[in-house]
Amino acid sequence: MKGIAVTAFLGLAAGLAATALQDQEPEFKTTAVAGSVHMIDSGVAGNIGVSVGVDGVLMIDDQFARFAPAIREQMEAIGAGAPRFLVNTHWHGDHTGGNLEFGGAATILAQDNVRKRLLAGDGRTPPAEKAALPVLTYDDRVTLHFNGEEIEVYALGPGHTDGDSIVWFKDSKVVHLGDHFFSGRFPYIDLDSGGDVAGFVENTRRLLEMLPDDAKLIPGHGPLSTKDDLRQTLRMLETTTALVRERIEQGMTELECGDAGLPEEWATWSWNFITTKRWLRLCHRSFTAD
Numbered sequence: 001m002k003g004i005a006v007t008a009f010l011g012l013a014a015g016l017a018a019t020a021l022q023d024q025e026p027e028f029k030t031t032a033v034a035g036s037v038h039m040i041d042s043g044v045a046g047n048i049g050v051s052v053g054v055d056g057v058l059m060i061d062d063q064f065a066r067f068a069p070a071i072r073e074q075m076e077a078i079g080a081g082a083p084r085f086l087v088n089t090h091w092h093g094d095h096t097g098g099n100l101e102f103g104g105a106a107t108i109l110a111q112d113n114v115r116k117r118l119l120a121g122d123g124r125t126p127p128a129e130k131a132a133l134p135v136l137t138y139d140d141r142v143t144l145h146f147n148g149e150e151i152e153v154y155a156l157g158p159g160h161t162d163g164d165s166i167v168w169f170k171d172s173k174v175v176h177l178g179d180h181f182f183s184g185r186f187p188y189i190d191l192d193s194g195g196d197v198a199g200f201v202e203n204t205r206r207l208l209e210m211l212p213d214d215a216k217l218i219p220g221h222g223p224l225s226t227k228d229d230l231r232q233t234l235r236m237l238e239t240t241t242a243l244v245r246e247r248i249e250q251g252m253t254e255l256e257c258g259d260a261g262l263p264e265e266w267a268t269w270s271w272n273f274i275t276t277k278r279w280l281r282l283c284h285r286s287f288t289a290d
């Protein structure tokens, strides 16, 4: 019974992701972050990072294919043509859906598991075409020297998925955190793609230790942020996951854990895709998985 309930929940979550993200009208906005780095936000899909300079263009994530003309318009406004390098922070469609559109002349880079998952697809995502696949993959990290910057692409252990990377511009202190950071809202953890709630919390702790205090953080979803915002996220993660662990000790089921809710303090973290109830159920499911 429990297995069936869990599958139904995931199917629902995936369906909601598709409708919550794909069916909303995007509103594109480009922000100059620091140095050569810009952030393109559509409000409905993963934030894009763009470095534009003397060596050309490096792009981080590319949202959905159907947004490509609008993204190109935003890029042209900051003098960015076709990218030379395209980094995928992870395999989800709202971060890699434009790989065919933007990968043409680019070397696509990603953690090993991103290529594997794009190649295989899953119940809700068809296998990617060859031209959309990363051609340069790495296990833990790769460093680029581009546009006057040392750019470290650093893979985290399982968290949001099992193939998450951050992209760290060492000189301008800008870091694209992919979906390891949902600023000000409950994160989505894709347990079916090797994601893990405890790993996500641990990675967040590690990022706070690693990154410089004045870093500018581009989250996967949400506005341009700071380490203080990431600290708030860690506090939310630690407090709410401790509560879920207590509930598991008390013998609560996944459903009961979700229905028990959270103190009012965390109400603003709930959003259309990951509501308080879904966040609690996701944690319960991750902590009770074999």
Ligand SMILES: [Zn+2]
Binding pocket: 090, 092, 095, 160, 179
């Ligand atoms: Zn994602």
